[in-house]
Amino acid sequence: MDTPRIVIGGVGSGVGKTVLSIGLMKALTDRGLSVAPFKAGPDYIDPMHHRAATGRGSRNLDSYILSRDALLRSFAAGCENAQIAVIEGVMGLFDSHDSIDERGSTAQTAKILKAPVILTVGAKKMARSAAPLIRGFKDFDPEVDVAGVVLNMVGSERHREKVKEAVEELAGVEVLGALPDSPSLRLPERHLGLVPIHETESDLKPLASLIEEYVDMDRVLEIARSAGEIEVPDAHGPGFERGDVRIGIVYDRAFRFYYTETLAQLSAAGNVTYIDALKDRRLPPIDLLYIGGGFPEVFAEELEKNRRFRADVHDFCARGGRVYGECGGLMYLGESIITGEGRFEMVGFLPIETEMQDSYVGMGYTINRAVKDNLLCRRGETILGHEFHHSRAILKGKVDFAFRTERGAGIDGAHDGIMKDNVLAGYMHVHPLGYGDMVKNLVRGCRLR
Template sequence: MAADCPRVLIAGDRSSSGKTTIVAGLLSALRGKGFSVQPFKVAMDYIDPSYHSWITGRSCRNLDGYLMKEEAVREIYDHAAEKADMAVIEGVRGLYEGYDGDLGSTAQIAKLLRAPVIFVVDARSITRSCAALVKGYMDYDPQVQFKGVILNKVGSDRHADKAKREIERYAGVEVVGVIRRNEDMHLAMRHLGLVPVLEGKTRHEGFADRVARIREIVEDGIDLGRIIEIARGAEPLPEVQPDLYRKNSVGEGVRIGVARDEAFNFYYRDNLEMMELAGAEVVPYSPVHDKALPDVDGIYIGGGYPEIYARELSENAGMLSSLERAHERDLPMYAECGGLMYLGREIEWDGERQEMAGLVPGKARRGEVRVVSYVHGRLARDSPLGSAGEAIMGHEFHHSEMIMDEGLDYAIRLERGRGIKGGWDGVCQGNMVASYTHIHSASFRGFPANFLGACKARQWPSL
């Protein structure tokens, strides 16, 4: 049973403490021991989960205490952990960072799932101070189950021994790993964080070798057996009543084309699974490589890095023409972030301009700041996303901005968040909606049902 699945949560003292690389190494080490491991990521990141999914062979699921009700967090965990030997949850930022108090924090998820916490400390240039830091984190919220510490970026054996001795003496928690400072522990980065796995495998020489090396370093530095023991000591969770993952017929007979390749790969597995549970068929296609859209009833273009693949996307004239014809037929389209950029007239990035689909009356360019934020608001008009007045929650994650024509219609009025322009998001033309907002089926329950309904209504207009 998923309720009894051994589990551990890897938290950090701050961003860039090394959680993601340590989790990647831990997952790989567990797979090497024959474990079926279910990965999770706190908050709504896409990129870290791409590594965890690739390493484990199981789709990493996101858990967010702000965007999701507690019941939804438990259900997502329970559903994904079914038949797994162990679950590993990666935290976000510092353990206690949240939207408002505990809300949206790693600590909230740790308590909600009764997960033992292994705390990663960036120990560069500190020894005894590590003990004070760990004790402070433990005392801040005694309900968080601190079960172990991993010291990261350690310079020497003497450094490790001194920090370990003081932590175990003063904080009373065992050190279950020491990772030495090593340049091989770094993965390729860019303006939104790590390079996604699909791109890393195709564009970065030695990518798989680097991940294998990370496993070696982590496995050599941690007490894997003790971490497994800690995970097996997790309290059983109460039974969950299904609410999200229920079969229905909303999308029966509908085929949804999902743009999925090295340019577009920011998707939540739950969104696609909800389409499948509704009876729809998810049909992957590649805007980079395919010459035309597949035979589908709707198009879903998620986020990614179209700015990196702008030349390839622009030169694929067949796909751009196919999109234009689909829009002329008023085929329902929903695009998020990178998809919004792709549907615009052009992408201007690092001194180069490339023409795009031209369906959205605007152009994309590099913004002055990176935008990472929760968003919430309401649908301002009827659209494939739903009916006017419906509340919507999601998040933004981009380093671009859209320069839009005036006088356009927008589907979403934001109460929090930036959106495309002046608090408006979801530029809307006919059955096309393109937004910066990313939505998850547990944060906006209207998706994908409303979108599938729009696709079916166009398929059978008399119904």
């Protein structure tokens, strides 16, 4: 496989790699190229911006959760009919799940994909010092091809020239562009990162124009075409046959955290209907309800006001309907959500209340071992996932946990996944290529009913 590709890395978080990635994707798309977007790591929000920039679904290339073969197959599937791939990194280029092991890092993903890296550097209040910083990144791992640098937050033309000369002469890395320290190059943020683009109505064309103006796009394309050829393992089948299972997925402004592969596999497994918990009055006829993550706390008042829909979801749960909830889905299935604006009633099927906190309660990769058979897996199986939330769970009664948490915060610090009847909900987000039986197990029970 020889699709041109580049990885956009950063010397750390907050240096502008997301803005550069989205701007490059949009600029390349505006040039008439079909751009395949990807995100290293487990993030849901950046891929929403990728879709807006390219018109294509963005896939997560998470080298902690996915095997090397699964990552390569996902990359190949995402590149179908594309002329170039742009992979946005996560955190700093070499940051990973711990201090020593590279697993899960942007650098590891770049090596697996044999992709050159364009490094993003926040150059504000820095000049000659940028050279040893970038030289360190260039030399740290000889298997990582740091092919160029884009400077961000540059104060003036004189500042740009000083940093550019230092980096190229002293670090030996080509400077491909320098972005000004401008509000036009910032995207709105909230507690979990960027505000999802469907809430902001952002126009990405001005961003793409700035990237065209300040970055050598022709050189970026040359670097992308220098990527090495990779061998992609043969694809496996999904492990299930398509059936007549009716699958409802809550997908609206409040709940939008779903992997592209999850939606694709569910669509391959049965008949999918997308549901709006903010506007729909009743559930459609379904066998399985999936409520993913999102920002139910931001839309808590609207969710509470839709009493008829909440009652219908409660009735579906009480009648033995199969329901799987992740993070925001857990919060919605509980009794209430407490925010700075007050307490808002939710579905009320699970004996749990969630309260928003000022800082992260759970953030990072998780390891959960099943202590009981459940909708996702059998007792004894281990699932790698991730959690990312500011809410604190308050148990309002005795609960039945599906998992013992070996890494991560879970619901109570030691467990995750509340089970009640045919409902399973927890803070863990699961990738269907990381735990390959996810969709098969969710729909298999429907076929047995």
